């Protein structure tokens with residue numbers, strides 16, 4: 001077992017040495033995906049456009065004002081401000097907003113309910129009320145979802161701060177009036193508020209008279225004024241305190257997520273580029289490395305020694321898969337400068353790229369086993385790789401059902417579609433059933449590896 | 464005990480019988496020529512003796528390591544002389560591969576070319592690398608398939624001098640040729656092959 005491992009290592013080291021001496025081949029193999037990555041990067045790398053967000057507000061124009069003592073807060077203006085860092089798309093109803101997200105017309109939706117003004121008023125007056133803004137997000141693209149959510153949250157935080165500031169100013173003015181006295185608009189009527197300081201002066205002025213005369217009718221009115229001031233002051237403070245308590249977060253954001261039918265375009269395009277690159281890299285490399293053994297007439301010499309045909313196939317598979325995974329990983333890293341990819345799942349990228357690389361390389365060795373020369377093997381790899389990739393990219397809606405079924409079967413039997421799905425899921429952070437897809441890919445790798453073994457027995461026996 | 468014993472070897476390429484019941488024994492230190500016209504079945508026979516082809520019927524029994532030098536230079540043209548030898552020495556688990564490679568390069572008189580890619584060598588030098596690989600790990604028997612077919616008389620002489628040195632150390636050598644002149648290399652025995660049979 002150990003010596004087999006060592007032989008495997010030597011075959012791979014030898015192949016690497018040959019690749020090092022083949023700058024043209026390696027140059028093409030590396031430049032090709034890098035060029036592809038750059039093209040994708042340039043195409044998608046234009047400054048990220050503002051997220052399109054459907055906005056529905058149930059508050060009729062001009063009815064968004066909340067009267068707070070002497071000040072009015074325009075809730076409508078603040079909710080309009082919510083759309084500052086996005087491209088708002090006005091919609092006529094909640095249903096329309098939801099539909100836009102579901103159909104991928106917009107990336108999210110903001111819904112401002114009609115009762116928001118009443119809720120703010122209630123919150124301010126009684127300390128009860130939850131003014132709520134609804135946010136509908138798209139689950140299909142978690143990266144964009146988080147981005148949009150973060151953008152909107154930033155806006156909401158700014159609006160919160162503005163409302164909180166206005167409320168605080170109102171509360172402070174009221175408190176000032178309570179202390180200094182003056183006109184206060186309260187419960188719909190204008191009240192002439194005595195104020196703590198004036199009350200103090202009145203009581204202070206009454207004290208000498210109190211000391212000279214006995215208790216009598218003359219004391220009644222000022223004392224009654226003191227009592228009524230105390231009542232109002234208590235009431236005033238009792239409305240101010242819950243407001244002050246709620247000032248930090250006057251708005252509640254209710255988040256809902258739904259899964260849009262469309263696929264997130266930017267990250268998906270990256271997945272396509274990565275998968276196409278890996279397909280050709282792994283296939284070309286595996287097919288060429290195997291065919292090279294035969295074009296150099298070394299194959300028979302190799303397989304009569306400790307490196308049997310299976311070990312030889314495994315060596316080509318591993319080398320091609322690892323090289324293709326490494327190059328496409330670097331490619332993904334470069335593209336991630338332009339398109340947000342979920343770096344948090346980087347170990348999943350590596351796993352998916354390796355497994356997909358194995359499946360592509362297995363297809364490559366199956367073709368390499370048939371060819372006697374490197375050029376023929378490369379041509380075969382391209383001839384088979386192109387339609388495999390192309391078929392898997394045909395949208396099902398573009399063709400008839402019968403043809404679609406045939407395409408689906410072919411796509412299932414070749415590794416491209418599964419690899420694309422797994423890569424897209426790994427790069428974007430979405431995707432359930434990823435484990436199953438990886439098993440599918442490993443199954444295909446085994447199947448094509450087996451085919452390669454049979455092809456070698458058939459075509460290379462007397463080489 | 465013979466290093467190689469073949470018992471009634473038969474090989475069919477589909478319906479075509481290339482080797483038709485060949486039996487032979489190869490002893491230590493023997494130089495044996497296998498002579499026959501094109502298509503006689505020499506390559507097929509040597510391939511079965513080397514274990515590259517599984518006989519359709521019959522058996523080949525070997526004692527000790529058997530070196531095999533195919534008709535067409537089975538070397539990596541992009542790897543250097545030393546790299547080719549090192550790779551096969553490691554693969555065949557030759558003890559102290561580095562020393563064996565250095566010794567072989569010296570014996571083949573390829574010291575100056577050791578770092579050069581084999582693809583840039585002359586046909587004679589390339590064939591010497593091919594033979595050198597077959598001789599790595601001091602095999603008990605060496606099978607050479609038309610070793611000097613592509614060489615000019617001078618290169619031929621150099622290669623034969625090299626092979627004779629190994630025969631002198633006890634290596635059994637069986638070589639194929641369709642050239643009577645080649646059989647003039649003082650072989651101990653000459654086996655003549657026609658239409659898949661020894662005559």
Ligand SMILES: Nc1ncnc2c1ncn2[C@@H]1O[C@H](COP(=O)(O)OP(=O)(O)OP(=O)(O)O)[C@@H](O)[C@H]1O
Nearest residue numbers: 462476479481500501502503504505506507508641
């Ligand atoms: N891979 C193959 N498939 C089918 N027939 C083959 C194959 N290899 C050889 N043959 C046939 O088997 C017979 C013996 O071929 P072989 O190469 O063993 O002869 P040979 O004596 O080595 O010839 P040469 O002197 O030309 O090298 C020939 O008739 C040849 O056509």
Ligand SMILES: [Mg+2]
Nearest residue numbers: 505506507534
């Ligand atoms: Mg021959």
